[in-house]
Amino acid sequence: ANGPVTLWARDPAHADEMRKTRENARRLPGITLPDAIGIATDFDTVSPGLPVLLAVPMQQLRGMAETHAAALQDHPLVACCKGIELKTGQGPTAILSSVLPGAHSAILTGPSFAADIARGLPTALTLACADPDMGETLQEALSTPALRLYRTTDTVGAELGGALKNVIAIAAGAVMGAGLGDSARAALMTRGYAEMTRLAVAMGARPETLAGLSGFGDLVLTCTGAQSRNYRFGHALGAGADFDPTITVEGAATARAALSRAHEAGVDLPITAAVVALLDGSVSVLQVMDRLLSRPLKEE
Numbered sequence: 001a002n003g004p005v006t007l008w009a010r011d012p013a014h015a016d017e018m019r020k021t022r023e024n025a026r027r028l029p030g031i032t033l034p035d036a037i038g039i040a041t042d043f044d045t046v047s048p049g050l051p052v053l054l055a056v057p058m059q060q061l062r063g064m065a066e067t068h069a070a071a072l073q074d075h076p077l078v079a080c081c082k083g084i085e086l087k088t089g090q091g092p093t094a095i096l097s098s099v100l101p102g103a104h105s106a107i108l109t110g111p112s113f114a115a116d117i118a119r120g121l122p123t124a125l126t127l128a129c130a131d132p133d134m135g136e137t138l139q140e141a142l143s144t145p146a147l148r149l150y151r152t153t154d155t156v157g158a159e160l161g162g163a164l165k166n167v168i169a170i171a172a173g174a175v176m177g178a179g180l181g182d183s184a185r186a187a188l189m190t191r192g193y194a195e196m197t198r199l200a201v202a203m204g205a206r207p208e209t210l211a212g213l214s215g216f217g218d219l220v221l222t223c224t225g226a227q228s229r230n231y232r233f234g235h236a237l238g239a240g241a242d243f244d245p246t247i248t249v250e251g252a253a254t255a256r257a258a259l260s261r262a263h264e265a266g267v268d269l270p271i272t273a274a275v276v277a278l279l280d281g282s283v284s285v286l287q288v289m290d291r292l293l294s295r296p297l298k299e300e
């Protein structure tokens with residue numbers, strides 16, 4: 001809507017197909033790419049200074065940034081991924097700073113299914129950037145009449161909200177897949193939100209960021225929206241059904257990464273620990289629920 005925009009793809013055959021059909025049939029079927037979107041396989045065709053949005057899975061962000069470091073360093077960088085890197089415990093903006101020292105980076109996160117945004121449906125997101133001036137510039141450049149961006153300088157809070165809600169969404173899906181009911185899901189979402197806030201605040205986040213779009217907002221969407229891959233993956237786990245292993249499910253690696261960060265910080269994450277146990281296959285959903293329900297009674 002604010003074009004022109006260049007869509008970069010690493011696979012030349014896929015880029016050619018999208019140029020011919022004006023559709024990304026593999027990732028976004030049924031949406032015609034607007035004329036203002038050009039398709040490139042060469043990063044160098046993007047004019048220096050224009051923001052680059054990095055929409056790759058979390059565990060691939062470092063490798064992608066390293067491969068294209070020379071081309072990326074002249075651009076403001078906006079990470080669109082949600083998660084914590086398994087091998088370092090870092091979030092997207094810390095990864096970009098470590099690969100590209102001196103790079104200006106931000107994170108775009110919040111409740112949004114790509115297919116909804118592509119259809120022009122109303123959506124509100126969080127743009128987090130430590131540099132307030134750059135945050136304001138990006139907020140204006142990326143907002144459209146249907147896509148409303150709120151800004152914050154709390155990158156830690158925005159990143160952790162987006163990362164941790166995926167873990168809780170797996171748990172919510174598992175509860176529903178196992179037939180434990182809407183009330184159980186509501187309990188899990190609420191205690192999950194407490195857990196997300198506990199870890200994020202221990203990592204330096206502001207609690208009000210977690211209460212915003214990037215935390216609470218995205219938790220609600222992902223734990224209730226059938227489009228969510230994390231929710232659907234959890235649902236399959238709970239129902240004992242198969243799930244296509246090629247689908248990106250960010251919460252799986254992030255659950256493990258969050259748990260090790262929580263251990264270091266001395267923070268208790270019972271739901272995240274339960275998700276990791278489920279992923280390991282060491283317990284069933286019913287055993288996990290029994291464990292959670294039999295914890296000592298305490299104040300809310």
Ligand SMILES: NC(=O)C1=CN([C@@H]2O[C@H](COP(=O)(O)OP(=O)(O)OC[C@H]3O[C@@H](n4cnc5c(N)ncnc54)[C@H](O)[C@@H]3O)[C@@H](O)[C@H]2O)C=CC1
Pocket residue numbers: 010027055056057058060063064080081082083112113114115247248250
């Ligand atoms: N799909 C959605 O509705 C939303 C996705 N996100 C986040 O965006 C991130 C990406 O998700 P999706 O685009 O949905 O995943 P996806 O799996 O559908 O697509 C990821 C794309 O990245 C490419 N890719 C993977 N590794 C790469 C590498 N090393 N170098 C270059 N390209 C690489 C893949 O070929 C693919 O085109 C995730 O962290 C997700 O949580 C955030 C909000 C909404």
Ligand SMILES: O=C(CO)COP(=O)(O)O
Pocket residue numbers: 082110111112113166169218221222227228229230231248250
């Ligand atoms: O982050 C998302 C919605 O805000 C997309 O969720 P999934 O990755 O679970 O599909």
